[in-house]
Amino acid sequence: MFPDLPEATVARLPEYLRALHGLAQDGHDTVSSEGLATAAGVNSAKLRKDLSHLGSYGTRGVGYDVALLITQIEAVLGLTKHRKVALVGIGNLGHALAGYGGFASRGFSVAALFDAERSQIGERIGTLVVRHIDELAEVVAAEGISIGVIATPARAAQQVADQLVGAGVTSILNFAPCVLNVPSGVDVRKVDLAVEMQILSFHEHRKALTALPAPEQPAGEATGS
């Protein structure tokens, strides 16, 4: 089912889904590709191409059926199945992730918390208690956990990844600033906050350079809409 969906399209589907949920809440039954594109923050040609991969072309003059498109995207993303998450590394970031409401509202639940530091073990966060990483395999099996989130320092991340994979986890979200080696069949997504900052730095730098000689657009010379 959609095995050849481009990775960039997959990455945009959650944005479309959020926009569609917003439209549904506001009482919209249908939406034009332009309206949905604006709400999702992409251009409408890209959106139409993305949705055509799902077999959704909308209806000329009417647009897309909001409820139907939500159902289609949720099916493609596998969101009809509730997924359990193990969170490893309960420092500042781990605490933030453990308390992050956005997971639960979108079909994911943090089912277990782990750390290697004795001082952290036994801490209660919400309804969960932090366990020692040595209990990982047992808890992953008992809870049916399929996704691991690594919020440890970089030096610990590879070992934690090995333990997660050994325990049967097949998807990892990695916040540690390092590349993980995992067997094929295991998917890793990386979130590196400093990388995001460096990308912004590039744009700051470019703006500073291009701002020097570029004349202002003459006022009153309207561009076509």
Added chain:
Amino acid sequence: MFPDLPEATVARLPEYLRALHGLAQDGHDTVSSEGLATAAGVNSAKLRKDLSHLGSYGTRGVGYDVALLITQIEAVLGLTKHRKVALVGIGNLGHALAGYGGFASRGFSVAALFDAERSQIGERIGTLVVRHIDELAEVVAAEGISIGVIATPARAAQQVADQLVGAGVTSILNFAPCVLNVPSGVDVRKVDLAVEMQILSFHEHRKALTALPAPEQPAGEATGS
């Protein structure tokens, strides 16, 4: 200077930079494109293409000069200039970001913390004290802050973005799960943790579907390396 660098290339440069710093620390003066590609977690053809955009082609049989390539990438990313960051929204995630060591080590410093909740104002985090959002414009000007990080709930994010832009901030890293409207000339990068989870869900879902009928690869049938 490199105004037409593809956005995907820009996004990979920080990964190359991290890998290069690791190689330098380990005493390497040169690195092959294959070696650097492995360390950065990309394929080597993509890496060579990316670096050719910077005018770096390496030397046949020798590879890339590690120190030179670090200097080139840092120049392109504008990392030679120290950049100050304002962090708005001091909940769980804001606390994690305020304490995130990865910013300082890569040329960014969190120079000011803001919240709108009276109960948060005055809290000390490290060397900083949380200020009221009403002081934003004054502090941004006084500190020369160019980057804003939004870690507020979604409902507050657009107003905060407007305040940041009004104060003169030209780059925003947005952790709130919503699309921001900003004037042209302001760059926004979005980090949405639930989106990352949904992308992993897609891969979990696909693996579950394809796992059903697919036979195991016969043991002993080696694939060419």
